[in-house]
Every structure is written in structure tokens, then in C-alpha cells.
Amino acid sequence: MKAELSYLDLINLCDNAHPPVNGGIPPDATGFDAEKLVPLYLTPSLDSAIIGILRPVIVEQLKAENARSNELGLRPLWDIRVEESTYRLLRNGRVGPSVSFSAWCDKPSKRTEAMREVCERWRDTGLFADVCGPTKWRGELYPVYKEPFGVHDHASSVMEGGDESRLNYAFEMERSACALFGVVTYGVHMSIYEEREDEQGNRSLNVWVPTRSRTKQTFPGMLDNTVAGGIPSGMGNFESMVKECMEEASLDAGIVRKYARAVGAISYFFREQMRTSKGWLQPEIEYVYNIAILPEVDPSVFTPRPLDGEVESFEVWGLAGWSFMKQDKVIEELRAGKFKPNCGLVLIDLFIRLGLITAENEAEYMELCTRLHGRFSYEIW
Incomplete structure (x- = not known):
């Protein structure tokens, strides 16, 4: 320094990260700058909000998560389209790789519970210990929004039986794990x-x-x-x-x-x-x-x-x-x-x-x- x-x-x-996403990597890029990052969508639908940005190591881990779910007879949590034959139409009109929650995980409460299970298991197994391991765990929930520059609402503001889909609030997750998913x-x-x-x-x-x-x-x-x-x-x-x-x-x-x-x-x-x-x-x-x-x-x-x-x-x-x-x-x-x-x-x-x-x-x-x-x-x- x-x-x-x-x-x-x-x-x-x-303000040291200016990552290219879905292409656009400079030919002379090295190290982190050469990583091809994948947008994290909220749902598989074409009009879904983007809620985060994933590094290759996380994409591979989410593939392993789906394989684990299949072995246990559970519904896979992630809709992963990172092979060229599975690319989706992106919101900017291009076609490229994407990851989202699976269609069944369609409510803030479901996503919150799913992320709680994933993050706690990663903590307990020592996966990504430098970020969300036992010594880094905060025990504090952070909100994730569909539009990061939008209103800060919350599920608690919805009357029982009300429509959560109208909220900007998408789910909440352990504070220490947020950087793994690139959420704001x-x-x-x-x-x-x-x-x-x-x-x-x-x-x-x-x-x-x-x-x-x-x-x-x-x-x-x-x-x-x-x-x-x-x-x-x-x-x-x-x-x-x-x-x-x-x-x-x-x-x-x-x-x-x-x-x-x-x-x-x-x-x-x-x-x-x-x-x-x-x-x-x-x-x-x-x-x-x-x-x-x-x-x-x-x-x-x-x-x-x-x-x-x-x-x-x-x-x-x-x-x-x-x-x-x-x-x-x-x-x-x-x-x-x-x-x-x-x-x-x-x-x-x-x-x-x-x-x-x-x-x-x-x-x-x-x-x-x-x-x-x-x-x-x-x-x-």
C-alpha cells in the first residue's frame, strides 16, 4: 500500500469490483477479473428480477446442492442454466447463463427457510469458512430485495393471508453469507x-x-x-x-x-x-x-x-x-x-x-x- x-x-x-457479466471479459484479464460471473435471478421466469451475482465456485456448489437434493429425494432448490444448450433469454435481450430459485420456491417464507438450511449447513460443515464459518457467523438476518434501489418493505407489513408478491422484499438470509451470493x-x-x-x-x-x-x-x-x-x-x-x-x-x-x-x-x-x-x-x-x-x-x-x-x-x-x-x-x-x-x-x-x-x-x-x-x-x- x-x-x-x-x-x-x-x-x-x-469500490474495487467492476465485474463483467455474461461475457465482456477483457482479453488480457487475469485472476478474479477473468472470472465469468452468472446473474442470480429470483425465479425462472423471463421477467424475473436479478437479486445477486455468482462466482464460478458458487455455481459449482449449487450444482452439488441439487445433486444432494436428488439423492435425498428432495426437490432441487436451484434452476441452473449455465451450459450453452440451457441458456435463457436475459432481461437485456441477450441469451446467456443464469441461476435462480426453482419454481416451487416461490414465496419469501419458502426462500428464507431454504436459505437458512443451506447457510447453516455450510457453516456446520466448514464450507466457505472464511466467510460464514463458525467464527464468522453473525446470527443476523439481512433482507434481499427484488429491486436493490427500491423500497425497503418486509413480509411483516402484509396482513395475514395478504399477497406477498406485491412486496419488493424477496427473502432474508444470514448476514455473513451475503457476499457468497453477491446480493446487495x-x-x-x-x-x-x-x-x-x-x-x-x-x-x-x-x-x-x-x-x-x-x-x-x-x-x-x-x-x-x-x-x-x-x-x-x-x-x-x-x-x-x-x-x-x-x-x-x-x-x-x-x-x-x-x-x-x-x-x-x-x-x-x-x-x-x-x-x-x-x-x-x-x-x-x-x-x-x-x-x-x-x-x-x-x-x-x-x-x-x-x-x-x-x-x-x-x-x-x-x-x-x-x-x-x-x-x-x-x-x-x-x-x-x-x-x-x-x-x-x-x-x-x-x-x-x-x-x-x-x-x-x-x-x-x-x-x-x-x-x-x-x-x-x-x-x-
């Missing part, structure tokens, strides 16, 4: 900061920065945004933020509800190459919140303190005079790659919104702005 990363370098560390996941990130201005008009910024626990399953010991976490299935974005604020940082729910502000979202397509060399695919959307500490409010009510063991410590770091000088610790640590990759993107987004990164002081300003809001090449999956 470079001694000092540019802001675009930091985005490239996180969702989270919340918040920065707590204070702006100051002295008598000479010099402006400065203080930001609360946590260090992640050394025992966390993911990115142990790295720096983070003030509060961050995944959105559990069935819970709204803001309620997830309130929950994480209490669990991670001991912040009172009433304070968070009063002062936290939704300020947008970032999105990126991450290929895991830091913790493991396996290259699993994880497109993610993070809803972004701020708490700006107001001068008329007692700042102690915004002071985060570790609670659930996921954070080792919190420190407040400053940016002096709106400058990005090396002595500004948050910038120094950011450019040294010490922050969890997606947290670096959230900080860059914050600096753009506060006017610290501008078109006048950053040559790659427009590249930064647009790369923070990717669509994962979803249209060509």
Missing part, C-alpha cells in the same frame, strides 16, 4: 462532529473516531465512523441508526432522534481482498447520517462511549483551519489506509458536503463525487 493514499485511491480500495446489503453510518471558528475567522473541525475491537469478525482494530452498522431485516434505516448508537456508543435514543440528520447515501461494489484472498463480491449501500454538535447544546451528551464490545475506544480528532495538512490526524490516518474501507468513503462524503474538498482544491473532485454513488453495473448483470 502507498505511504499516502489520494482520495481517489481510497475510493478504489472500496445495506447499512447506516454516522459522523458526530463539531465545527469551530476562532476570533480570526479560522475554521476547524473535530470528528469522533472509534477504533474497532480487535476481536470483531470483520476488519478488527481498524478505524471507523463514529457509529455504523448493518440494517437488520424488518427494521427501518433510522431505527437501525438509533439502535447502533446505543449499542456501540452508549448514545441516548432521545438525543439521537432529536439531533441526527439524514444526509444521503453512498454505494460501492466491494471485492474482498484485504481479510481474505478469496475475492467474494459485496455490493453495498450505506445510508449516511450526521450529528453536528451545536454550540448552544452541552457537548457531553454527544460523547460516545463503548458499550457492546464492538468498539475498543473513541477519540476526537481535529482538522485545523479547514486545511488538509499532514499534521491533521484524521487525514493522516485516512490517507495511511487505517480506516475500514467504506468508512473512508463516508468521511470523503462528509468533507465534500462541508466544503473541505472542493473543485478548487481537488483535481479529481468530479470523479470523487460520482464514484461515491455507484450502481454496481447492475443494469448489465
